[in-house]
Amino acid sequence: MLRIWRTFVIGLALTLGVALAAREAAAHPHVWIDLRTTVVMDDQGRVTAIGQEWLFDPIYSAYVTGGLDPAxxxxxxxxxxxxxxxMSNLREYDYFMxxxxxxxxxxxxxxxDTSxxxxxxxxxxxxxxxxxxxxxxxxxxxxxAVFDPTYYIEMLHLEGDVIAFQGANQTGCGARIIEPAPDMNAIALAQSLDRNAAADxxxxxxxxxxxIIACK
Known part of the structure; x- marks a missing residue:
């Protein structure tokens, strides 16, 4: 579920607005998000929108909710x-999309349709x-692709996930997920950053x- 490269997840908290204090609490602050993606199509078979579900890790969730009773x-x-x-902050970064x-x-x-x-x-x-x-x-x-440019947040689809399609005309459409293959320079940079360093x-x-979206 929450998988590869966790020890490498560092950088600046660009957008979620509440993680800045967490940067001071650890040398390598990080957040993990499990993704679900839905491709929205119209009656002409065109892609009109991309739906997202972001499921945050329990530690970050507890931090931002302050232990409040969810009900x-x-x-x-x-x-x-x-x-x-x-949503306001993420708009500047195309919602990390x-x-x-x-x-x-x-x-x-x-x-x-935010919630x-x-x-x-x-x-x-x-x-x-x-x-x-x-x-x-x-x-x-x-x-x-969905990602935090600074890699402060790791964002990956659930292992074995299938991209969903929504709309009247999705016949012959499918998707596949290509796993990332960062080079050694990127991995070394991610490893080397501390809480005072700004990631590229x-x-x-x-x-x-x-x-990759493909329709026949």
Whole structure:
């Protein structure tokens, strides 16, 4: 579930807004997120949006919720406030999503259908990010990657996960996840960073999975 390279996860907390204090508590601060991805399609068979589920690790979840009873009104408000802050901050970084068609990066719109909840002892975000322009995956090569550019946060799909499709016309569509293969320089850099060091903002891309979308 929470897997490879955990000892290498370091850098700057760019966006979640509440992890900054945790940076002072440990030499190698880190957060882990298990991903689920849904490809949203229209009735013409074009990809119009990418849905995300982010399931945060129990330690980070406990930190940000402060041990509140998940069923309490106070916890509900805290989660809603945190979600709003996170979505606002993440917008600047395309919600940590890189969506490409034929190798060119696509523009994304503001997230919609956002929600936050507790799943057991883990915090769960759900949101959908529309593409500015729909893409036909039958005529263009489409791929998706979700990652924190600084690699402060490790973001990986659940092992053995299957990418979901949603929409009226998804016949013949499928996806596969290509595992990351960071080079030794990237691994060495990640290992060498301490809490006072700033990671290169391209480091995370080398540790990111790539989701390849294909339709016949």
């Amino acid at each position: 309490s009104d106070k916890a509900r408000k805290a989660l809603d406030d945190l979600l709003g802050e996170s 890189r969506v490409r068609a034929d190798g060119g990066r696509l523009a994304l719109e503001d997230a919609r 936050a909840a507790m799943r057991g002892d883990r915090m769960l975000y759900r949101f959908t990010v529309p593409l500015s322009d729909p893409v036909d995956p039958r005529s263009r090569d489409l791929d998706i 903002d391209t480091l995370g891309a080398q540790f990111a999975e790539t989701v």
